[in-house]
Amino acid sequence: MNKKLKISIIIFFIIFVVDQVVKYGFANLGWDLDGPIMSLKLAYNYGVAFSMFSFLAENLKYIQLVIVIVGTIYLFKNKELFYKYYIPIAFLYAGGLSNILDRFTYGAVVDYFYWHYIFEFAIFNFADVIINCAVAIIIIIQIIDSRREKREKTDL
Template sequence: MKKELKIAATIFVVVFIIDQVVKYGFANLGWDVDGPYMSLKLAYNYGVAFSMFSFLEHYLKYIQLVIVLIATIYLFMNKTVFKEYYLPIALLFAGGLSNILDRFTYGGVVDYFYWHYGFEFAIFNFADVMIDLGVVIIIYKQIKQSREEKKKNGI
C-alpha cells in the first residue's frame, strides 16, 4: 500500500503542477495560438463539462470540494479500492482539484484546447484529459476483471 501511495502522490503532484503552470501561461502570459485544425485559446468555463450547471457558478467549487472530500473518505475506508485503482484515482484527483483551484483563483476553469477542423468541439484543458484518462483506465480494468470472472466461472 505504501508503494501505491507514493506512486499516486507523485503522479498527482506532476499532473497538478503541469496543469497549473500551463493554465497560468494562458491566463496571464497570453499563450494563445491559432491553428488550422486546433487552436490554443483562453476560455473560462463557469460550469462543468460543456458548461453544464454554469448557473451554479459561485457554488460549484464548494459542491465539488464536498464531492472530493466524500471520495477521499470512501477511499480511506476502502483501502483495497485505492490499491486496485491508485493510478486512475491519482489522475482524477489531480485533474479535479486543479480545476477546482481554477475556480478559486480565476473564477472559472481555465480551458485552452479548441478543436475546430470539420466540426467545433468544446474547449478543454490538460486536467480534463487526465480526468478522462482516469475514467478510461477504470472502465478498462472493470471490463477486464468482468471477462476474467466470466472465464473463471465458465460463462
C-alpha cells in the same frame, strides 16, 4: 508508506503542477495560438462539462470540494478500492483538484484546447483530458476483471 500510495502522490503532483503551470501561461502570459485543426485559446468555463450548471458558478467550487471530501472518506473506508485503482484515482484527484483550484484562483476553470476542424468541439484543458483518461483506465480494468471472472466460472 505504501509503494502504491507513493506512486499515486508522485503522479498527482506531476499532473497537478504541469496543469497549473500551463493554465497560468494561458491566463497570464497570452499563450494563445491559432492552428488549422486546433487552436490554443484562453476561455473560462463557469460550469462543468460543456458549461453545464454555469448558473451555480459561485457555489460550484464548494459543491465540488464536498464531492472530493466524500470520495476521500469513501476511499479511506475502502482502502482495497484505492489500491486497485490507485493510478486512475491519482489522475482524477490531480485533474479535479486542479480545476477546483482554478475556480478559487480565476473564478472559473481555465480552458484552452479548441478543436475546430470539420466540427467545433467544446474548449477543454489538460486536466479534463487526464480525468477522461482516468475514467477510461477504470473501465478497462473493469472489463479485464469481468472477462477474467467469466473465464474462471467457465473453467469450474
